[in-house]
Amino acid sequence: MSPSDRRAPTNAEDLLALLRERDLPHVKVGAFDVDGIFRGKYMSRKKFEGSLEKGFGFCNVVLGWDNNDQLYDNVSVAGWHNGYEDAGLRLLPETTRLIPFEDDLPLVLGEFTGVYESVCPRGVLRRVLDRAASMGYDVAAAAEFEFFVFDETPHSIREKGYRNLRTITPGFFGYSMLRAGVHAEFYEDLLATCRAMDMELEGLHTETGPGVLEAALTVTDALTAADNAALFKTFTKILAQRQGWMATFMAKWSPDWPGQSGHLHLSLTDKETGASAFHDADKPYRMSDAMRWFVGGQQALMPELLSMVASTVNSYTRLIPGFWAPTDAAWGVENRTTALRVIPGSPKSQRVEYRISAADINPHIALAAAIGSGLWGIENRIEPGDPIEGNAYEKSLPATRALPRTLMEAADRLKASEPARMLFGDGFVDHFAATRQWEEREFRRAITDWEMARYFEII
Template sequence: MNTEQVITYIKENSIQKVKFAFADIDGILRGKVISVQKLMDGLQNGIGFCDVVFGWDSTDVTYDNVQLTGWHTGYPDKQCYIDLSTMRTVPWQDNIPFFLADYTGPDNKALPACSRSLLKQIAKQCTDMGYHAEFAQEFEWFNFNETPQTLQQKGFANMEPLSPGMFGYSILRTSQNSAFYYDLFNLLTEFNIPIEGLHTETGPGVYEAAIAHSEVLDAADKAVLFKTAVKEIAYRHGIAATFMAKWNQDLPGCSGHIHQSLWTKDRSENLFYDDKDVNKMSELHKQYLAGQLYCLPHLLPMYAPTINSYKRLVEGAWAPTTITWGIDNRTTALRVINTSKTATRLETRIPGSDTNPYLAIAAALASGLYGIKHKLKLDTAPTIDNGYQNKSNGSLHASLYDAATAMQQSAIAKELFGEGFVEHFTNTRLWEHRQYAKSVSDWELKRYFESI
């Protein structure tokens, strides 16, 4: 809907309140329910929102190492702007109208910490270069017969999975929880997050969903909304869903793979496809892929933003550890899918389900465009065997600290996203490392309590 259509819809349906939210640096939706009058008043000048939402971490603990906001600024309001084109109704909440917002003002100046604003800038660069970017993110996540209260009572230990055993692609297991399973598919689709496929993955209580592809910003919006929507639908069934990258060392991790391709502006031609090439890859596709390979060491925290992300990025765990690419090879960081002219695309396999989709997708698109702008050559051969063993082009950083430090010092990262964003984002990641470094884990207690 455009602005006029949204306003007409609200008036004709006598709507009294709406809901809106925006994503913080971790991709967590922060929002409010507001009156329709408040919505109308804020369309031009924005709606004030305390900027502490960009000054604290995922547990609402305030950072001590960022300059954008803090005790030194008094945590003032910053104006956020509702994007009326994102309107949808929430079918499991009495169809209340819902909108996404960001921190890009009418003058196109944006708050450096706003991830949606950042992706909008990269998407505009893509459009200005003459391309239409088509994206989709897919997610794996684990489900438990728990509630927020029981999780706290149990101290996040001895949790009961939704179903036992390793049942990937199981018809049997989904029939046991069919009300939840079909609610996910049906309600997400009603929420304008169309699902291409939904199935169990291998592991107790784990599902995977592929979201239908769309224009890049719309795809990221759907990915951000998907994670919160799944959790809300799960709550209705007495189920707790987690998008941690790796919740258990003995089980597979949860991916958040990104599928992408560039098309002509009228969407009539897939510019990644070339029938004459041995791998069906156009020169543009090769440059885009080369850009991602080149930029990957500089941008890894945007794909792997938490301490837990790096527990998933280990050998033999269906997640990459090396800077590699291949044709339909699931052991490499980048997987080329070339099954048909319309389906040819690149899959970036580094992200886990714990990503902020706006940042992960911005990293993928910006680095691909970097390769095109600089006409980078794809001078490494595709990996045709075990990508874990191919370290000829280097390996991924093994920890959040190493990855964040490299990004903080990277001229490439600052060129792509600006110094303001890089400084703020990497400082939040280094804060995350410091919180982990001073914690005492169950592993340490079990290993050292008696024996040392």
């Protein structure tokens, strides 16, 4: 695939001019739901031109069902009680991307409006960033994802009952130039698509494990970084399936291999001066007071906000000792066994890595939690505990640093959190907590292979 030299328009006037110049009959539009799934459709140019100014109606069921399109029975924002009416969606021309394998068809993101704005994932992050701006900060962010790629199709995985799946490569082979060369066409397809869609990758390589890759997206402003991360997950899966493969961003798909991370890198700059708000050459680890309090807030609120980051039942299978995933709200300096890794450096590179998050995150909601808790820390001058040196799994930490061990426990903690309600609003907290409680209830209805093998004959 050779993407064209066309650049995506960044405002309504240029976008409309592009549609008319190319006489495009349709545009793609969409928004991200509570699970980070991209929901959208093709829209005729005539309807799009009217909707660009006034918005349009999008069935509110996309905010009232789970990732399997099953209707929640415990939320108020969407349901039979309001007839699954239309939710308003405003289109955001500044988010326009051109899809290279659809002849540079424009793709435009949207946000839910009106009563639905309170539960819109992108809207929640935008409000957190407005808070940062009111405090005098700009926020930069970047996500990096691990994902497994399989020589399977959506039909074959179901026919196999999700067992005995074939990865595109066997065994361990991290940072393999051999395997990257063998599958160069897929790598180049992914790199070129990301470049053409303005979500360029800083790095792409094999990780240790069968068929697992890691991609690091380029740092940008936090709202764009969330859009990029969510689109990257969607289009990686699209490209894999177009090749007859499948990519998964589950937190952990096999008990035999490490889970898949979705780490977030964050930094603040002073809005007036453009200088790093995290860097102070005269302080330990070059951490400014603002950075120290930011990390303190993240550490303090992590147990209460965990369901916003570890948002699936599967997320909690990754949070066990010895698998490169944290188990407590600990922080350290250049320590990859802790939930928060402070990375000292120059004013440009000083940042914190939010390592609790897995590849299954909704990027908008996870970034809202990671940034919002840090801002809360600055506002309240929250001092973090002592940094962990060495293996965090072997350290004894206060009970207040322990993380919830199940999605239900995490959802209950979120629902009871006053800081969460202050940061994200009652509407979001009540809705999101309810959706996570539903998710665990759905899991509790299932009879797993493990239960059958353990109990069927013996018990």
